[in-house]
Amino acid sequence: MTREVQITFDCADPGALAAFWAEALGYRIQAPPPGFETWEQALEAWGVPPERRNDASAVTDPEGSGARVFFQRVPEGKQVKNRVHLDLRAAPGLSGDERMKALEAEATRLIGHGATRLLRVEPEPPFVGGNIVMADPEGNEFCLD
Missing domain, CATH: 3.30.720 (Signal recognition particle alu RNA binding heterodimer, srp9/1)
Known part of the structure; x- marks a missing residue:
């Protein structure tokens, strides 16, 4: 079920x-x-x-x-790094420079809505496609993947 x-x-x-x-x-x-x-x-x-x-x-x-x-x-603020986070699939099916360009565009758009950019992880084929780690307006981490 x-x-x-x-x-x-x-x-x-x-x-x-x-x-x-x-x-x-x-x-x-x-x-x-x-x-x-x-x-x-x-x-x-x-x-x-x-x-x-x-x-x-x-x-x-x-x-x-x-x-x-x-x-x-809730009364308390965020204290430490999230143990669970969301991955926003902002570049499905893309790879390399095309993928990172799409992720950068989405990062820029979300920064305009209050997000903060934390880290860019460069592609390292075959296992790492590259992503951008972001935080929402209250500091909750998420990835653009």
Whole structure:
């Protein structure tokens, strides 16, 4: 039996981090529940106080096949390197200079949305295709692969 998977990020600003990852993954902010045009309307109707309205957010695959990504506010900041990270497949099927050029273009695009470039790993055939290690706006590492 297969299981549905949700990826969860602990973070300081769920709304902002959800917006970043929606852009990075080509996802959308999860739609509000039926009967509400916006999340603000839903949270107001449910009596959620304004200071708690950014406690959580989520993004979903518009095609419905990818995992939901959930962001939850936690009081502590990131302490050390991630033990698990996402690899964004930004250059599938490409190799060599063409691959690295595509990865560089995606790195530049994501820097424009708040990411930080950490490291470029050069291709070393046959096993290492090359990648770029990045961090999201809250310092969570991910790779452009």
